[in-house]
Structure formats: C-alpha cells, structure tokens
Amino acid sequence: MKSINTVKLTIQSLPENIALARVFVAAFIAQVDLTVDELEDIKVAVSEAVSNAIIHGYEQRGDQWVDIIVTRFDDYFEITVKDTGKGIENIEQAMEPTYSTDADRMGLGFVFMQSFMDEVAVTSEVNKGTSVTLRKYVAANQDAPN
Amino acid sequence: MLLNTVTMDGSLVVKVKGELDLLTAETFRNLVERELNRGRAQNLILDMEHVSFIDSSGLGVILGRYRRIREQGGTMAIVGVKPHVKRILELAGIMGIIKIYEETDQALADVN
Structure with a gap:
C-alpha cells in the first residue's frame, strides 16, 4: 500500500528524549x-x-542514536523504532511478560505495545540492532491530503 | 515531574505531578527511598492525581516501592488516578495488589 506521508525523528539515546519521541x-x-x-x-x-x-x-549508553519513523498509509499508521545496539538473541523470550531481574523493572514493555497497538513486529540481529514496528489502524481517508 | 512529600501518622504521602517514565523513575525512586530510610513512615500513600503519563518504567518503580513497604510490614495505597493511568495500572495488575482511593484522607484512615 502506498504511503501518504512520512516523518522521521532521530534522537540521542538519552531518557530525556523519550517524552519528545512520544509527543512527536x-x-x-x-x-x-x-x-x-x-x-x-x-x-x-x-x-x-x-x-x-x-x-x-x-x-543505557547515551551516545548512540534511535530513529523514530512514522508513516501514514490510507487506513493505518506505522511507527518504526530502530536502534543499532546489541540486538535480541531470542525475540519470543524477550516479548514474554516476565518480572525482570531488576527489582524496579516489570518486563511489560512488549505487553503494553501489543495491548495498545493493532500489530507489533520485531526484527533483530545480534550486535547489529533492533527494529520494532507498531501499526495502528484508523478509518480510511480521514482528512487525507489529495 | 514535581514531587513533594509529607509524613503524617506513620505514613509517607508522596504527591507526583507530571510524567512517570524512564527519565523520572530514578528521581522518584531516590526521593521515596530517602524518605523511607528516615524510618518515620511505615506506610506509603502515592497521590497520582496529577500524573499525566505513566509507562512500564514508572510502574516498575511503584512496584519496587510496594515490595519495600510490604517487606517492612506496611501498607501502600494510591490516590486519585486519571482514567488513562488507571487503565495502565489495571493492565499491569497493580490494582489487584494496591488499593486505589479517591481522597488522601480516605487512604490515610484506611492504612492506619
């Protein structure tokens, strides 16, 4: 399906930039x-x-980069979050809701992504990085530019 | 995020204003731990009326403080959550273990 519009934001890998990413x-x-x-x-x-x-x-190294790409299609939005970090060895295991070894982590990140979005796709390569694609369906042709 | 704390009747009341995410979770954890380490409060009441956003990083520090309070034999309560924050708490199962109140006075009366 042909995209209607795409925007891209690249942020330094700092917690300070997470709010900017979600508002963007x-x-x-x-x-x-x-x-x-x-x-x-x-x-x-x-x-x-x-x-x-x-x-x-x-x-948590803050000197790296995270890309956030949002594309509008006719009846859905696709959000891709890409890093070039260490990658995920076992994606299925990473997506399971488990309590983390860190007492202050819940391991619910992917659960929330799956609960709140219509589709979640993860591709990863060890030592190359990870790409998470989130899709949200909307009514077709709402205010679509001509 | 803005935080203010007051200890009354053996309970630490923490008012949170703003967003609770990876950036602000550490500030929250450090402040609450510091106050609890003074040893004047057994219970923790978290006023979330003015929390506009929370994700799993924010939930994680809340759950971490819940564990601490349980370990010291106290009770934790949450006050005044907005509807979209409540949905996140429900999804994470927090509402099954921490009671939610509309008013701080109700929570204080109950935990004591």
Missing part, C-alpha cells in the same frame, strides 16, 4: 480523528519501544 508521534497521528485514549495508548507504546532501545539495545 502523537502530534503526527493526531491529524486523524482518534480518541484521547487511543493517542495515550500510542504514546505508551512508543515510550516502551524507545525505552527498550535505550535500556536493552544500548545498555
């Missing part, structure tokens, strides 16, 4: 008529994906 995505997606709850859901999903890139992909 929400502002772009808000051009269609979604509810406040739906926008909040998308913000949580983006926050989880970017946090994962910083925490797991880059192991």
